[in-house]
Amino acid sequence: MSGEEFVSLSLTPLLIGIFAAVACALPGNFLVLRKQALIGDAISHVVLPGIVVAFLLTGMIATWPMMLGAAGAAILAVILIESVRRLGRIEPGAAMGVVFTTMFAGGVLLLEQTDTSTVHLDVEHALYGNLESLIWLDATGWASLLDPQALAGLPAELPRMALTMCVVILFTWALWRPLKISTFDEGYARTIGIRTNLLGLMLVMMAAIAAVAAFDAVGSIIVIAMFICPPAAARMMTNRLERQVAWSVAFAVASAVSGYVLAGYGPLWLGAQDAVSAAGMIATMSGIILALAALFGPCRTRTGAPGQA
Amino acid sequence: MLWEALTLQLGYNATLVAIGATLLGLSAGVTGTFLFLRKRALVSDAISHATLPGVCIAFMVMVALGGEGRNLIGLLIGSALSAWVGLLCMNWLTRRTRLAEDAAIGAILSVFFGFGVVLLTVIQTMGVGRQAGLEGFLLGSTAGMLWADAMVIAFGGAATLALVMLIRRPMMLVAFDPEYAAARGLPVARIDLAMMGLVMAVTVVGLKIVGLILIVALLIIPPVTARFWTERSDRVVLIGGLAGGLAGYLGAALSASAPNLPTGPIIVLVSFAFFAVSLLLAPVRGVLAAVLRHARFQRRVHMRQGLLALAQGQTIYEPLTLRLLRRAGLVRADGVPTDKGKARAAKALRDEKRWELVRADQAHEATAALYDGLRDIETVLTRDQIEEIDRRIGGPQGVTA
Numbered sequence: 182m183s184g185e186e187f188v189s190l191s192l193t194p195l196l197i198g199i200f201a202a203v204a205c206a207l208p209g210n211f212l213v214l215r216k217q218a219l220i221g222d223a224i225s226h227v228v229l230p231g232i233v234v235a236f237l238l239t240g241m242i243a244t245w246p247m248m249l250g251a252a253g254a255a256i257l258a259v260i261l262i263e264s265v266r267r268l269g270r271i272e273p274g275a276a277m278g279v280v281f282t283t284m285f286a287g288g289v290l291l292l293e294q295t296d297t298s299t300v301h302l303d304v305e306h307a308l309y310g311n312l313e314s315l316i317w318l319d320a321t322g323w324a325s326l327l328d329p330q331a332l333a334g335l336p337a338e339l340p341r342m343a344l345t346m347c348v349v350i351l352f353t354w355a356l357w358r359p360l361k362i363s364t365f366d367e368g369y370a371r372t373i374g375i376r377t378n379l380l381g382l383m384l385v386m387m388a389a390i391a392a393v394a395a396f397d398a399v400g401s402i403i404v405i406a407m408f409i410c411p412p413a414a415a416r417m418m419t420n421r422l423e424r425q426v427a428w429s430v431a432f433a434v435a436s437a438v439s440g441y442v443l444a445g446y447g448p449l450w451l452g453a454q455d456a457v458s459a460a461g462m463i464a465t466m467s468g469i470i471l472a473l474a475a476l477f478g479p480c481r482t483r484t485g486a487p488g489q490a
Numbered sequence: 491m492l493w494e495a496l497t498l499q500l501g502y503n504a505t506l507v508a509i510g511a512t513l514l515g516l517s518a519g520v521t522g523t524f525l526f527l528r529k530r531a532l533v534s535d536a537i538s539h540a541t542l543p544g545v546c547i548a549f550m551v552m553v554a555l556g557g558e559g560r561n562l563i564g565l566l567i568g569s570a571l572s573a574w575v576g577l578l579c580m581n582w583l584t585r586r587t588r589l590a591e592d593a594a595i596g597a598i599l600s601v602f603f604g605f606g607v608v609l610l611t612v613i614q615t616m617g618v619g620r621q622a623g624l625e626g627f628l629l630g631s632t633a634g635m636l637w638a639d640a641m642v643i644a645f646g647g648a649a650t651l652a653l654v655m656l657i658r659r660p661m662m663l664v665a666f667d668p669e670y671a672a673a674r675g676l677p678v679a680r681i682d683l684a685m686m687g688l689v690m691a692v693t694v695v696g697l698k699i700v701g702l703i704l705i706v707a708l709l710i711i712p713p714v715t716a717r718f719w720t721e722r723s724d725r726v727v728l729i730g731g732l733a734g735g736l737a738g739y740l741g742a743a744l745s746a747s748a749p750n751l752p753t754g755p756i757i758v759l760v761s762f763a764f765f766a767v768s769l770l771l772a773p774v775r776g777v778l779a780a781v782l783r784h785a786r787f788q789r790r791v792h793m794r795q796g797l798l799a800l801a802q803g804q805t806i807y808e809p810l811t812l813r814l815l816r817r818a819g820l821v822r823a824d825g826v827p828t829d830k831g832k833a834r835a836a837k838a839l840r841d842e843k844r845w846e847l848v849r850a851d852q853a854h855e856a857t858a859a860l861y862d863g864l865r866d867i868e869t870v871l872t873r874d875q876i877e878e879i880d881r882r883i884g885g886p887q888g889v890t891a
Contacts, residue, residue: 213593269714269769271714274592275531275714278531279762282711283762286707293755308628309607402600403604405600406604410601412593457612458610461608464603464604467601468597468601468605471601482587482588483587483588
């Protein structure tokens with residue numbers, strides 16, 4: 182494949198996929214260690230009602246209202262889960278299940294009730310995203326990377342996703358010590374004056390921001406897969422948090438690249454005509470990486486813990 | 491229109507859907523209760539998402555064999571197989587690696603679903619004209635439900651229900667106390683797997699009506715709803731089943747009564763309405779009951795503190811205390827105690843002194859443990875015992891100058 186074709190057709194989706202994967206995998210590390218992995222699942226379900234409500238209020242498919250709607254829905258979901266858990270004294274898993282399924286059902290109902298036939302807004306899009314369609318039409322080759330006119334035609338998702346990734350990296354870097362301490366020993370963190378509740382909320386918010394931004398570009402599946410699979414695989418590789426985060430980023434990038442390439446070219450190698458869903462393939466690849474790590478990773482078992490926990 | 495729907499007079503298809511949804515809700519509510527009490531409610535999320543690759547593979551196999559590809563039984567068998575594989579993978583991840591169950595659930599859910607989406611796009615490009623039905627499994631589609639489909643759902647639901655009833659006792663034991671169950675010699679791992687197998691059966695049966703994303707709601711919400719109303723596990727199962735069945739029936743009827751009301755989401759929302767009502771109004775665990783309980787407690791504390799203050803001749807500034815005392819006719823509007831107020835205050839102070847002696851006395855240790863500052867001493871001691879304590883306090887004495 183020539184550079185010209187690569188830059189205009191594959192470079193941007195590939196980069197967006199990588200940025201999204203890294204932005205989700207970083208907070209995912211802490212969520213997995215804190216046994217809150219399914220928050221990502223809940224958030225990615227409630228994104229649908231959020232964007233539908235945003236569409237109903239503004240009457241158009243624009244990026245910012247939809248992002249705001251999705252973020253609002255994510256915050257609402259976190260508040261609802263917490264209040265259902267406390268008011269009803271229900272275990273967190275069930276509280277989560279009650280809230281996100283209901284909100285998702287509400288989203289589907291609203292979607293059916295409104296006339297969205299003229300716009301591109303449906304459940305499938307919310308689930309799979311459309312990574313393949315984020316092409317850079319103005320590019321003519323590698324030289325376009327230095328051409329301001331062509332750069333202006335970049336899909337808006339690319340800078341947005343890059344910005345999100347930077348924010349997430351900055352957040353992780355700035356709050357590294359408190360995050361690390363409160364994740365492993367919440368009691369100790371509180372005694373040395375870290376406000377663990379606030380920190381936990383900030384972590385969930387950061388996950389929500391990453392989820393909402395990534396969802397817009399790549400759909401919900403990648404979001405859930407990237408929150409959990411790369412950090413989980415990284416957990417099998419090392420006992421040190423620093424290395425775990427590094428591994429998870431490497432795994433996230435590896436699944437994004439291999440998934441995208443396999444989805445685009447894999448079917449051609451097998452003699453089929455058309456590409457398959459890149460989002461689905463990236464999720465699948467992250468699962469394969471996790472499976473390999475679970476089978477061969479050096480730190481895959483619970484050391485010192487009984488076989489059954 | 492709604493009434494006709496509720497009495498099953500909206501035509502053949504609506505009736506089929508209503509019967510199927512009721513049975514599905516019933517068996518999902520009953521099965522989900524065990525899952526909820528075992529604190530593994532979200533396992534159902536992994537199981538339901540793991541059905542998608544199976545549906546797609548079954549479709550492709552049936553097309554490859556020259557069939558029509560949309561045979562419901564074939565698709566359901568495929569979905570059951572892949573859900574079972576997902577379940578085993580999840581169990582393996584939790585048991586053999588250091589991952590916690592929530593991470594395993596999320597990993598299985600996203601990876602299997604992602605793979606299913608890949609297969610869906612493969613099917614779309616296969617060029618088979620009649621593949622459109624498969625997306626219906628995501629959110630359920632009841633529009634084209636056939637008699638045979640309804641029979642599959644009804645039979646599957648009933649069979650699941652029967653199986654649950656058969657092994658309900660060991661499942662309940664494991665749900666409440668797995669260590670004790672293991673000590674009794676029960677095969678805990680196998681019972682857990684059986685529980686998950688039943689959940690999988692419900693999921694598979696529900697694919698057609700509510701779809702794989704929302705079936706989780708039918709497994710979780712009715713049991714949570716039922717838990718508000720009772721502390722007995724057998725009744726939770728019963729109420730969970732009823733709530734689920736009713737939600738299925740009402741939801742199906744509502745969705746048939748107007749256009750653009752998809753069955754699956756409506757059933758989930760009806761179910762949630764039951765949950766919300768229970769959360770607010772349930773007698774002991776409900777929010778309203780808790781608020782009332784708190785208000786009653788608050789009134790008793792204020793009353794007692796007010797009486798003690800009166801007895802010691804202190805001025806009361808607390809507005810709520812004053813209001814309560816005035817309403818009970820114990821103080822006048824200017825805060826001066828009435829005769830009745832003086833009597834009650836003296837009694838309160840004397841009771842406090844009695845309690846003080848009781849709490850200092852080793853012989854009354856068990857009684858002293860009941861002291862919470864509000865309990866009337868007459869409810870825990872006999873008249874003889876109180877007289878004995880009063881003797882120790884002694885009567886009023888004059889002051890020697």
